[in-house]
Amino acid sequence: MALRWLLLIPFACLVAMGAGLFFLTAASVASPAVALLIGGGIERLFDIVFGLAESGIDPTPAAQAALALVARLGLAIVVAPVLLVAIGSELFRLRSGLVQSGLTGLLAALLPLAMLRLARAPSPAELQIISGLFLVGAATGFVYWLIAGREAGGERPRA
Template identity: 35%
Template sequence: MRVLGRLLILSLALLLAVPAGALTLVLVLVLDPAAQAWLAGGALAGLDATLSDLAAGMAPETMLLALAGLAQALSVLLVAPPVLVALVGETLRLRALAWYAGAAGLLTAALPWLARGAVRPGGAERLAAEGHLSAILFLTGATAGLVYWLVAGRSAAQPPRGAPGA
């Protein structure tokens, strides 16, 4: 019975943690001036490319596939780190806030670097921009980890009620 209860709490915590991380990402991208410039430049370039591709006769289905790819990348970025950290934390019965927030933040920030597999050539400006993006992603993952810890992580190692030492 305890396992079912933990699974329910784990699911609820993840159901709350993932949107909290997504909300943090959106807020930081909207409020941070450097992220605004990066987002506006990327959005305008993407809109320009989309409109020129549509004018050239590209099928709208191709655009839907590109949007599906973006949605998949965002789900990997926002869902995978808190789920992985939660599973490891629950398996090892960890209760530390540092584990849930820190590990989720580090994993989220590291995902683009791990996916790329190598350092991109470029100067200090590119490295600073990528470091800034990594800090934004760390904050996103840390927020998701914090929400998970608040809901389920604090009680991960507690013995069942009525057990000796409870």
């Protein structure tokens, strides 16, 4: 049991996070709205930082703030959902791939919204992004389930 918590679960989470980055890239190819979020947002951040540098203003604070935002969004989309669901599935012995994929997808879609404090009804483009993030999270949760989730919580006690 301890070997599972020390080796298998962290390994499965890392592989799932790597798969999540792959699926996020695939979602940006499939959806223009997700591509705009990922590529367009990062491109705008670079333009702002380099624009500040060209005009003689120190871009360091803006660059640090931009990288912090990108890191928090990456954490909310790829890292936190799979970790939270992995820990929850192990503690509550949730072995269903559908439950693990669905919960990871739900968290991947909702955590960025909570971070950005979206307090209004989302626009159609935002709904497309939310759907894409849900699918990325669901695929990430499925990869975790394939590696470690089918045996969540260890062996069940015999009746």
